[in-house]
Every structure is written in structure tokens, then in C-alpha cells.
Amino acid sequence: MKASLITNLIVIACAFIFLLIKKIKIKDLLLLVFVPLIAAFTVFATLYWFNDHPDHYYAWVLSSRIYVYVFTIACVVKTTTATELARSLEQNMHLPSKFAYGVLAALNIIPRMKMAVKQIRTAGMMRGLYLSFWSPMLYFKAILVALSSAENLAQGIESHGYVEDQKRSAIIKIPLTKQDRGLFIFVLIVFNVCLFMFK
Template sequence: MKLLLLLIIALEISFTTIVSLNVALVILAIIYLLAHRTRLRTLGWLVLLPLLPAIGLWSTQYINGSGDRTLMAWVLFTRIYAFVFTGATFTLTTDVLQLTDSLEQNWHMPAKFAYGVLAAYNLIPRIRHEVQVIRAAGLMRGQVLSFWSPQLYFKAILISINWSQNLAQAMRSHGFVEDAPRTHYRQIPLTKVDWGIVITGVILLQIGVFVIPWT
């Protein structure tokens, strides 16, 4: 439900030109992240990483835009941060396993796709390790495989394909059949509280867009 609320927020602020609303969303997102004990260093990166594209959008709109260029420049600048920080409230506080279980059980995502997402997520640490092994093996042969080396990524892709085939065989050997009726060990039900949070969030967003006289 958190994902649904964030999608609604992202869609709505994409069509609004209210700077103060974007700033308010950023502040609320920071408060939410701090309440979930997000490290200050992480918050600092969330401020610094979007800074260059935000400045680029601001300057492009201010120099080449039409209409109220100053307003639109700040709208685009703050919108970038609103997207980043509201997105961070999801990515930094949501467990991937619970997310995929919820999407499969409550939103009827195909089980094959849900398990594929989990497999890809869990393979990331192994891929990083294999990249280090490939680079070390290259150095032993006198080859320096840099970050931009196509050979490095080609070998990593081949290893990933092999892993995916092994995973598919393992799932079939454990009796996994797509579209077959299944029970779930981990139940992720949608509660009235979840629906209440979404409805309240949407109502507050509409009040912020249409009622509050932002400046």
C-alpha cells in the first residue's frame, strides 16, 4: 500500500506547479526517514546526488523556458528532490521479500515474476563477488579489466545466465508450477489500517493541492 500511495503522489506532483508542496513533501519524507533511523550520511547522499541534475533542470528552465521561468525553474528543482525523498521512504524502509510477497498475494503479480525479482535481488552480492574474482583472474594473466571493460561484464553476464538456469531447475525440482494453486508460508494481508493510511494520504494530498493557499 505504501507503493500505491507513493505512485499517486508522484503522479499528482508531476502535474502541479506548487513549490511549497514539493518542499513540504521533502520535509515530511525526511521526518519519516529519521523516524526509521536512517543514517544522516544516507540523507546527505540523498541531497548531494540529485543536486547536479536539479541544477541542470533549474538553469535550463530559467534560461530557455517560457512563461514564468523563475517559478517553473524552482518547481522542477524541488520536484526532483520530492521524487528522490518520497522514493527513499519506500526503498530505504521496505523489505524486498515482504514487498514481493505482498505484490503476489494482494495484487496478483505472477509468481514467476515475483520469484524472478527475488532471485535477481539475491544474486547481486554474488555477482559483485564474481566480478572481483574475474578481475583478479585477469590480473593473474596480466590483463587489467577496468570498470569500463566489456570483457568483464560479458563474463559476469554468462555466469548470471548459468545461475538463472540452475535456479529454474531447482524451483522445478521443488515442485514449483506456474499458475498452479499455492499456499503461502508468509501471509501479507491488507488491513484496514493499510487502506486508512492510503486514503488519508490521498485526502491530505488533495487538500495540499487544491485547498491550502501555497505561496
Template sequence: MNPSLKLILILIISLEISFKPNLWANLILIGGALIYLIFHHLSWREFLLILFFPLLGAIAIFSALYFFAPDHNLIYAWTLFTRLYVFVFLGACLTLTTTAGKLARSLEQNLHLPSKFTYGCLAALNLLPKMKAEVIRIHYAAQMRGTSLSFWSPRLYFKATLVALAWAENINQGMLAHGYRENASRSIIKPILLTKKDWLLFLGVLILVQPILFIL
């Protein structure tokens, strides 16, 4: 499916399950998302990460609703427990099957988002590994001066912000040097097509989900 339609579909389903508590619908959506991910070669490491990453938050939600709420509604507690996993599995259906670059290009070409948004997102994503290395370098530099910068230290984030501002200016100059102009028309090297098959899949899945949410 086209990345933009996939994103819109996930947002619509997530919004619907936010207003419609339905335990069985949550379980069916989790199962469907899992089958989709397995079809796209989901690894055991990714599956365990999806399973255990939201577990603490899901347990907190379940405990608050079942042990501390006045009515001790077990069904509603399980409903919100599984709802969190629906959000996580639906997000995984997008992030694990679509690259950030392809999604950004699809948003630019198919939804006509401004090119500055697309290239800004791509630049930020490409800088994440370098920013991680820069934070480690700041840690080491501080330790050499006898100072320990903790994860929550304001000095650490201040230094990282200064580095990011310097990089932003360099990126701006680099894009201008390569001929980028904000309002100028640009050629498309990698076209992201929006076909009838994508629309049929989008509408088919959306229509299929409605009776699961509102009738089951």
C-alpha cells in the same frame, strides 16, 4: 501501511506532481516524507545519501531552466529542482521502510501478481552481491592475463552475462528440486495482511495531498 498500498500511493502522488508544477506542494511533500523517514529512524548517512545523490541532476535542471531558458523563470526552475527531490524522498519512504522480500510477497498476496514474478525478483535481488563479487573476480582474472577491463568494456559485460545465464539455469533447477511449480497453489508462510487501517491510511494520505497539490 501495507507495502502494496504504499507503492500505489507513491506512484499516484508522483504522477500527480509530474503534471502539476507547484513549488509549495513540493516543499510540503519533501517535509512530510522527511518526517516520516525520521519517524522510521532515518540515519544521517542515509539522509546525506538522499540529499546529495540527486544533487547534480537537480542543479542541471535548475541551470537549464533559469540560465539558458528564454524567460529565466526562477520559480519554475525551483519547482522542477524540488520535484526531483520529491521523487527521491517518496522513493526513500518505500525503499528504506520496506524490505524487498516483504514488498514482493505483498504484491503476490495482495495484488495477485504471478508467483514466478515474485520469486524471480527475489532471486535477482539475492544474486546481486554474488554478481558484484563475480565482476570483481572477472577483473582480477583479466589483470592476471595482462588485460584491463574498464567499467564500459563490452568484454566485461559479455563475461558477466554468460555467468548470469549459467546461474539462471541453476536457479531454475534448484526451484524445481524444491517443489516449485508455476501454476500450482502454494501455501503462505509469511502472510502480508491488508487491513481496514491500511485502507484508511491510504485514502487519508491521498485525500490530504489533493488540496496541497491543486488548491495551495
């Protein structure tokens, strides 16, 4: 358990340093530190204060793991676009094409949905109807727009020759280099050594 906690702290520290090297904005770094604090505190409180058999090490391990996930994902987001990540997972990890395209479609439709919600609210205000953030009517209209967009997207994908479960060629290839493989092996060895050293 102690090894897991120390390994978590090492991962967080390495990710923190990596983000500083990549010149992350101070505002974004503060958000990464303080936004997950609520979730981490909730996990710690649940496992330590509201548990019949409190174990502070276990509580620290699971609460620190939230920061491990947040900081490692931030490192990926800082260096890789969503499109590159989806293509890499499809080409190198053999993620089914329908999932890769589905993720890309969902990510690309978000800005359109935001614009659609603004247009719906503006149209409502022109009729003297204020649609608040929690208004069911706003979300009902937004769902109708999303369904229409999904249908257009499906037609667009099919018109570009997409067929489910068929092998596709890659226009933009994202290969795993020797440097990538070497870095992965190095990180794997370091963390396994940490687990054995701090047992």
C-alpha cells in the same frame, strides 16, 4: 502549478521528518540530499534557462519532484525489505508472480555477480592480465556467469514447483491491516486538501 510545488515540498518535508524519526544515518541522509541534486539542477536548467518560454514554477515543480521520488522511496526502503515489498505487491496488489519472483531473483543475484566480477579480476591478475572497470573482456565473462546463474535459478524455481500463470499459496502472508488502510486514506485526503487550498 503553485499547488503542485507546495504539495511536493510538503511530501519532501514529511519524508525527511519520517527518516529522522527512523534514525537514518547522517551520511545516508546527506547522500539523499546531494546525489539527486545533479538531476534536479539539470531538469531546472533545461526547463528554465534553455527553454524558449521559460516558466520558473514549472521548472521548480519538476525538479522538486525528483526529490519527492527519492525521499518517498527512501522511506519505503527504510521500513520494508525488498522481499517483503515483492510479496506484498504480489499478494495485495495482484502483481503477477513471475514479476515478483523476477525482481527477487535479480536482487538476490547482485551479490553473486559482484563476487563473480571480483573472482574474474583476481583470476586475470594471476595471469598477469589487469581487467579494468571498463574492460569489455570483464563484462563478457560476467555475462557468461550471469547466463549460467540464470539457468541454475530457473531450474531451482521449477524444482520448487513454480509454474507460470498458476495460482500459488503464500507461506509468509503480508496482509494490509486497518492501520495501513487508514494511513493511506489519511495521506490521500491531506494531499488532496493541500492541492485545493493552495490553488
